[in-house]
Amino acid sequence: MIKKGKELAKYLRGKRVIVVAGELCNEIAFDGKKLLDYAAEISNKLGAPVAATGNTALTLKDKGVKSVKKTWAIELMNCMRWPWEKEKEHPQIADEKPQVLLFIGYRAPIAQSLVATVRKEDGKTVVVGSTYVENATYSFPNASSLTQWEHNLKEFVDSLEGI
Numbered sequence: 799m800i801k802k803g804k805e806l807a808k809y810l811r812g813k814r815v816i817v818v819a820g821e822l823c824n825e826i827a828f829d830g831k832k833l834l835d836y837a838a839e840i841s842n843k844l845g846a847p848v849a850a851t852g853n854t855a856l857t858l859k860d861k862g863v864k865s866v867k868k869t870w871a872i873e874l875m876n877c878m879r880w881p882w883e884k885e886k887e888h889p890q891i892a893d894e895k896p897q898v899l900l901f902i903g904y905r906a907p908i909a910q911s912l913v914a915t916v917r918k919e920d921g922k923t924v925v926v927g928s929t930y931v932e933n934a935t936y937s938f939p940n941a942s943s944l945t946q947w948e949h950n951l952k953e954f955v956d957s958l959e960g961i
Contacts, residue, residue: 802953803950803951803952803953803954803955803956803957804953804957806924806926806936806954806957807954807957807958808957809924809936810844810898810900810924810958813897813898814846814892814894814895814896814897814898815844815846815896815897815898815899815900816846816847816848816849816874816891816892816896816898816899816900817837817840817841817844817846817847817848817849817900817902818848818849818851818869818871818874818899818900818901818902818904818912819834819837819848819849819850819851819854819858819902819903820851820852820854820871820901820902820903820904820908821851821852821853821854821903822903822904822905823837823852823854823857823858823902823903824852824853824854824857824903826903826944828944828945828947828948828951829948831948833902833903834854834857834858834861834903835861836902836926836951836955837854837858837902837903838858838861838862838863839955839958840900840902840926840954840955840958841858841863841864841865842862842863842864843955843958843959844900844958846900847864847865847866847867847891847892848863848865848866848867848891849867849869849871849874849891850866850867850868850869851868851869851870851871852903854903855867855868865891865892867890867891869891871904871912872912872915874891874899875899875912875915875916876915878895878896878899878915878916878917878920878921879917879920881895882894882895895921896921897921897922898921898922898923898924898935899913899916899921899922899923899924900923900924900925900926901913901923901924901925901926901927901931901934902925902926902927904925904927905927906927906928906929906930906931909925909927909931909934910931910932910933910934913925913931913933913934913935914933918935922935922936923935923936924936924937925937925938926938926950926951926954927947928940928941928944928946928947929941938950
């Protein structure tokens with residue numbers, strides 16, 4: 799578990815990250831700001847491509863995300879097991895195999911299932927959801943409310959400045 803966004807930002811510094819954005823990005827709003835906005839900010843500040851699931855790809859492009867590829871989440875998890883060859887059968891989202899998959903916009907049971915498929919030697923997983931995900935390398939703690947979850951997201955995104 800990671801309790802502070804600053805710790806997570808430090809951990810991600812210099813790593814190859816793919817943001818994996820789920821359908822909840824389109825459905826959840828915090829007092830006017832959508833979870834999708836946070837996904838876009840995280841991607842842009844990390845310079846990380848987005849593997850967009852559901853219908854998030856078009857709206858992320860509209861938010862200024864430079865590299866978005868509509869991807870089946872489980873396909874990406876499966877590809878983490880093998881050597882990353884851009885021209886082969888894997889989501890053509892990055893030239894090199896990511897070191898970290900950062901999940902946003904997934905219900906906890908789905909996130910738990912996805913991160914459980916990534917072996918430690920194949921990559922790390924981070925979940926920035928409202929519920930702690932045990933099998934993730936790093937996960938936000940349980941949030942007592944949407945307000946607390948948004949606070950965790952804001953702190954994390956603000957900490958990404960200058961990394």
